[in-house]
Amino acid sequence: MILNPDQLNTNKDDISIHKDQFDNLASSLSRQNIQVDQIVNKLANFQIAIPSWALGAGGTRFGRFSYHGEPSSLEQKLEDIGVIHSLTKSAGAVSLHIPWDIPKDYNAIKELANSLDIKFDAVNSNTFQDQPNAKESYKFGSLSNTSQAVRDQAIAHNKEVINIGEKLGSKSITVWLADGSSFPGQSNFQTALSHTQNSLKDIYKSLPNDWKLFIEYKPYEPYFYSTVIQDWGTSFMLANECGEKAFTLVDLGHHLPNTNIEQIVSTLMLKGKLGGFHFNDSKYGDDDITVGSIKPYALFLIFNELVYGMENNPQNPELSWMIDASHNLKDPLEDLIQSLETIQITYAKALLVDQTKLKQAQENHDVSLCQEILQNAYLTDVRPLVKQARLQQQGALDPLKAYRLLSIREQLIKERGKNTVATGL
Amino acid sequence: MILNPDQLNTNKDDISIHKDQFDNLASSLSRQNIQVDQIVNKLANFQIAIPSWALGAGGTRFGRFSYHGEPSSLEQKLEDIGVIHSLTKSAGAVSLHIPWDIPKDYNAIKELANSLDIKFDAVNSNTFQDQPNAKESYKFGSLSNTSQAVRDQAIAHNKEVINIGEKLGSKSITVWLADGSSFPGQSNFQTALSHTQNSLKDIYKSLPNDWKLFIEYKPYEPYFYSTVIQDWGTSFMLANECGEKAFTLVDLGHHLPNTNIEQIVSTLMLKGKLGGFHFNDSKYGDDDITVGSIKPYALFLIFNELVYGMENNPQNPELSWMIDASHNLKDPLEDLIQSLETIQITYAKALLVDQTKLKQAQENHDVSLCQEILQNAYLTDVRPLVKQARLQQQGALDPLKAYRLLSIREQLIKERGKNTVATGL
Amino acid sequence: MILNPDQLNTNKDDISIHKDQFDNLASSLSRQNIQVDQIVNKLANFQIAIPSWALGAGGTRFGRFSYHGEPSSLEQKLEDIGVIHSLTKSAGAVSLHIPWDIPKDYNAIKELANSLDIKFDAVNSNTFQDQPNAKESYKFGSLSNTSQAVRDQAIAHNKEVINIGEKLGSKSITVWLADGSSFPGQSNFQTALSHTQNSLKDIYKSLPNDWKLFIEYKPYEPYFYSTVIQDWGTSFMLANECGEKAFTLVDLGHHLPNTNIEQIVSTLMLKGKLGGFHFNDSKYGDDDITVGSIKPYALFLIFNELVYGMENNPQNPELSWMIDASHNLKDPLEDLIQSLETIQITYAKALLVDQTKLKQAQENHDVSLCQEILQNAYLTDVRPLVKQARLQQQGALDPLKAYRLLSIREQLIKERGKNTVATGL
């Protein structure tokens, strides 16, 4: 299903109301010496990858309620992303998961992606599940396993993922190592860590020169006592040991309660070691719910550090952005549209922070003023900026409204049926 | 120091910019069928009590950095609140702490308060510290102590607090019972709870007919293993056992990590047992920092329940509102001004939620739309509404700016000196 | 597979070493005026129900690694429990889950259970998953759903579960209501709570006179923003509104971080409203791992309250005990054996606490001594008492050792094959 730009914004009143609101906001921001057009351009250029596993319904250990019209092939997944990208103009990339999404015909897939203006972002390996004909089981770990044979299988899989990525034009691989233990004593921490180091170094050796290796961290789940790469400190240490093409990847849901994530982001950028970002939100654990649905101000504080780092840390490479959420209750496409909207809104707010005034207030220890500066940016209703950025690129003024107006889900169900199941979790 | 309304808004440009912004917002809200003037009136009528202990610098167990020009008498505390109220028009009440603030001349104090348009909200008892000439020590508890003599002293103190409150025109007493234990085994939970029940019932017997008894809860601190009234469930149970004039009081900082506070608020209002609210914010424990400085969206969700409850729960009485924060790093008056601003802003956003549409979306299980409705209200920049409400009452357009422009702190230091210390923590 | 008591303890040396260790401990305890034989009898009488879903491998949302020789019918589940009970003499009950375990032939099942000395403990309903031919979906809740039709279906299911339980001789039903929401605004808290109250009252009306209704609580999962029955306070309130046959059930894993669970247990017993207990352990969330594998001292403190309550709270009925764990990495039968061992050990330690001395020390505020008294009991190696209780009843001295020596898992695999899958999660 290809969306025609003409279909997206059919209501003239909406456009005219937007123009008024944008003009009001622009003049108000101009009074604060903010270059509105630069911000709109930055928003227009900001692209977030959609993971191929986020297009179907996710589940919990207690069950799964599937969604109608789910994509059942890689082609259909790309088409879904194409729909989102047409509407939002901010989803111009896909992040593939192997082995769920191995292309059968590389050229065809690349052409399809190209026609939809979608790039191939980081590829993801999977060593947390056993594959049907695998010789070794990952039940007790993969890259960290005490068994050489299991480690070798996991290393080989990661190298294969790199190969697949190369054929598609990806430039990075993300390793989420689920390995860990559920009981004290089950695993020797030092042995597991050493094996992991060596396995990652081995994978790193196969990394093409223009690639990056992203190492995720997570404190728990699917194991419930320990995780080999439990925190940013461990990931950072491993990345340093691998070399200069290895980086830490931050997933917002992978932290203990009350962690100051924005400070982690800031430290990693100062050290030139932040590679990428997985967006989602959570109240309790790795809940993987819609970006910004629970803690939007925390997201703003993180973006404030990201904006600062992108301005001030040339030692850090360009970041990979991805949404990594699980859609149990909503239409996955609607959820992704809401997530993209929130990311754009939050980025826009962070761009409004007056960094010069803030620095001055910090040096004066004028704590009240520091807070005023941040909150002034946060409280501003920036939706007109985000809409303007979309309109500039012929996207939809209001993507969710357009998605519903165009009855896209209904068409997908008609095409695909009610009982398709997307590969994934 | 009495502030003259004429001093507050001297910049004509600011006023005219505000008028524009208010008009723009008002017309945008009118398109959504929102009665803007009703909202402005609700904001104007919303008054939050300032606790008498929040006007000086607070400390931590690691030390205290005092602030210059602190009030050193009850009269000076009232004057400080008078300043804040003149600026914000939303701090028209004081909550006294006994024994820190026992008036020497009741009539004089009442006259002073009256002249400043300040009412006497809930009075607070203190049984977590020993007083100089007290016979019994609260080291091992007060209302819950195994010793009858200690309990009697604590009960008598609470009754005295009620007496003091009656003379001033207060209509409620807040009991924060710090009692608890720091080590397993130190205390028998059932004995401590039973003693507490009986002590509260005894205090309740002395409660005037038109008074309310507010029972706070808190999971830990100053004791580190258990607290007699550890959660809302315990407070609710105790309030039910006391009678219909007893209520639960929610302090935002008194919860375990990740607690869904808004749901607690909702349940208590449904049962007609929410008595009052202590505002502050926190990232880790009972951090007592500025309202909305960490989790403004959580505050919005709480206000959403409060607004719903005030509309739909006639079984619940009018609520007592109080700021309960500790000001370690900022000028306490600036901190209070910021807190009041945030409360007004958040209340305004909650008033924008379209309850009819929300109910409809909930019944349709249209989860994406439910989220849109809440976030549409939250993302709106409502500051013009709050400013308008203040202007209507001859308050300051921008209270913090006016406070600084008028050099109020400098004048307080000139009057009071650098080394005054306010009673409190 | 029926185990013959003669098979269980074939090593004479082990028995003789045990006798020595038991005698040493008994004489040491006698010096402390402890009635050793009474404790051994209490241990012998303590029976814990095994849930029918705990006999196969559990999984996480990231996958499941199945275990060989899993039971594929209710009969085989009972046989597995029979094996555990033969070895431990402490698993003399089963807790069935409906619809996973609806008997086809009630008489045959009752006879089988009887022959294995297994009683039917609480029956469990399931309204968190959709059943193949169900008319209504529980995706957006069951007893709390805004739709009358869904609520009716869920109520009818609970009534059917009671009917099934009656035919088997159960005397209680456990309702774990998973209902909740994953996004702010998705659900109206007051509506959901009111519907739940009414639904529970309706179920309660069908409760036989000699039955009990257990109401679980849980703060999150499978929903990630709110849960209708989020804490003990809500469960307690609902149980009070249902009537005197309704009680709160505590599952150890269903609490926010740092919750003082032992105090909850104590309060509920004081109020006569603790109905039952689900044992497991966790470090992060509802991890459902082996009892006592992470926080054995917390378990001891809980048992200390349970022992105190069983001695001092005649207002509270006899408790239902159940293990509720998920076995992802271990042989489920081994895991259950370890869980039962830990429960018995912890109960034994709690029975050693000198309640008279403790009460005295508490009244003297002798905090150091209070701690000494608890820790003296906890530090005692009570394994000889637990072994003695098993030997008295012809169980195995060391159940796990016997289980392995007898190659029970190998036999189960031979009988059942490698690829059976138990119903459950």
Added chain:
Amino acid sequence: MILNPDQLNTNKDDISIHKDQFDNLASSLSRQNIQVDQIVNKLANFQIAIPSWALGAGGTRFGRFSYHGEPSSLEQKLEDIGVIHSLTKSAGAVSLHIPWDIPKDYNAIKELANSLDIKFDAVNSNTFQDQPNAKESYKFGSLSNTSQAVRDQAIAHNKEVINIGEKLGSKSITVWLADGSSFPGQSNFQTALSHTQNSLKDIYKSLPNDWKLFIEYKPYEPYFYSTVIQDWGTSFMLANECGEKAFTLVDLGHHLPNTNIEQIVSTLMLKGKLGGFHFNDSKYGDDDITVGSIKPYALFLIFNELVYGMENNPQNPELSWMIDASHNLKDPLEDLIQSLETIQITYAKALLVDQTKLKQAQENHDVSLCQEILQNAYLTDVRPLVKQARLQQQGALDPLKAYRLLSIREQLIKERGKNTVATGL
């Protein structure tokens, strides 16, 4: 007050009961091929430093209940430690806090310490409080402050602390940097971290060749939004940048909820970067309560890693051990005696773990057996081993009992009076 060994164990029966219990345990352990005498020797050699600030009553921000007979000079503090060491034979070191404990006469202090068999462990600097005549304030940070003058003062103070330590024979300095911020925006994370790096490097340059620099970390308190050295990763990074004499110091209370501390310990020892350890316990935050009073099994798991590391990680230096607790409710000396007892007990249990069998079970992925091995050690009542180690060195069989029997606190009150106040928090 000097305790005579003859006074300590006057009850012959106690000795004879101990001998029996020790023999029974020794023969049981010998059957498991454990070298009992080696373990007893290890216990005898294990010495833990007492911080000079732990000998008086601590407080909370809500107040302080002082204890009678507190030491009011450094000499009296050493005498208190001398009492504890005479009784326990495990407190043969003191850790001084500057400026609270600057000696007036170095030789006299050294002689006194020597006569009491007390060594000078790490010295501690203080840049979290302002000193009476200090030129600069640490209200907004010390080593991380934006002001060069403040940083210089803090650096100079640390260098002075090293000088004082050198005169006493200390070989290490512990830097607990409280610096942080209480509000988003108050501090620029990157600037604060860079300043801290440079300040630490400057201090490091003044470090004598045979000294070590210990860098603590802590997530929050006394600041409530961010801490410059928030976690082990930051401390480890800073230590690496300082050089090979810089190490991370772990304080048990300085972690977010649910942190797997034992894994951190393990990683640091593998990397040769664990310098020291501060013992205490907590349920909620940095509660600083008696070691092992809340989570004794977590302490065991940590000791299991420490024992493993001391055996297998020659790359890591000998560790500095210190108790760092705050005594609000108990006699501080009793609390320290209980803490030392728990540390010794836990160390003994960890020494019982059969590392060879454990390694084998880990390689076989025999998770149940791994758990059995750890729990077998943990469940063993090792108190006879600890007593034996004390008796060998002429300490008290039961230190707390002896302390009370000898009426030591009463004597201290007689000597010092009721209203002395120890320097400290």
